[in-house]
Amino acid sequence: MSTDEEPIESEVPTAEMVVTDAAPERHADTPPLTVTFLGTGTSTGVPVIGCGCEVCSSDDPRDTRTRCACHVRVGEMGVLIDTGPDFRRQALREDIARIDAVCYTHHHFDHVVGIDDLRPFFFDNRRVMPCYAHADTAAVLRRNYDYIFGADPYPGAANVALEEVDGPFTVPILLYHGEMPVYGYRIGNFAYLTDVSEIPEASYAGLDDLDVLVLDALRPDPHPTHFSFDKAVNVARRIGARQTYFVHMTHNVRHAEANARLPEDMQLAYDGLTFESR
Numbered sequence: 001m002s003t004d005e006e007p008i009e010s011e012v013p014t015a016e017m018v019v020t021d022a023a024p025e026r027h028a029d030t031p032p033l034t035v036t037f038l039g040t041g042t043s044t045g046v047p048v049i050g051c052g053c054e055v056c057s058s059d060d061p062r063d064t065r066t067r068c069a070c071h072v073r074v075g076e077m078g079v080l081i082d083t084g085p086d087f088r089r090q091a092l093r094e095d096i097a098r099i100d101a102v103c104y105t106h107h108h109f110d111h112v113v114g115i116d117d118l119r120p121f122f123f124d125n126r127r128v129m130p131c132y133a134h135a136d137t138a139a140v141l142r143r144n145y146d147y148i149f150g151a152d153p154y155p156g157a158a159n160v161a162l163e164e165v166d167g168p169f170t171v172p173i174l175l176y177h178g179e180m181p182v183y184g185y186r187i188g189n190f191a192y193l194t195d196v197s198e199i200p201e202a203s204y205a206g207l208d209d210l211d212v213l214v215l216d217a218l219r220p221d222p223h224p225t226h227f228s229f230d231k232a233v234n235v236a237r238r239i240g241a242r243q244t245y246f247v248h249m250t251h252n253v254r255h256a257e258a259n260a261r262l263p264e265d266m267q268l269a270y271d272g273l274t275f276e277s278r
Ligand SMILES: [Zn+2]
Pocket: 042, 043, 068, 108, 110, 111, 195, 248
């Protein structure tokens, strides 16, 4: 008879999942933000495996794009937007030591599968980390990561609680990624909108008076579930942020060339780019 049936004292206790039904709300007194692009590439990453095109073989470091994620330092707090497959290397590269919350945009592989790499952020504390998501995204995460969010979680699972968005600094922005509802997030006067092909009219109200906008711009050619460059530029113009950065680019986009064709207040982001916002 094995003793494995005894509950194992876990290094990191697993939280119960909480899904609240909170209304979005603007928070005016957000401290200054330091935003770092952890990754700016599409789901394959760039270079693409096995591809020898001029972007995949470019020696411009801005043409190397890991999967999209973003770190926002708000005062002492660290907020993460998405945990893609490159999250571990991104966190090491940027020396990220503290994360207080994760905002998930949607459930696709390139935005979530690094979730287990959140575990080191619990090693020195036993706090539960809230993970915010649209209810549809939360449902998929619950199903796909039963060992984390299920009724009987694995003892060493990440210490996270899945919640529908109501963070101290975040305002969810409803977007559509093809037919799928996804969330963008506004933190202070910074908004991060990735994997989007349509912004519902009502969501524009949450995007006024932005300091910095981050927006999906997949490639020059149209795509059913992402903004192409032309669409992204038009949407960015309408939103009218002081500065717009584009993300989620494919290997059809050479940084230096594409950037030179964009207006100065709209630029391509690249991995490791950091900026301040309010
Ligand atoms: Zn994506």
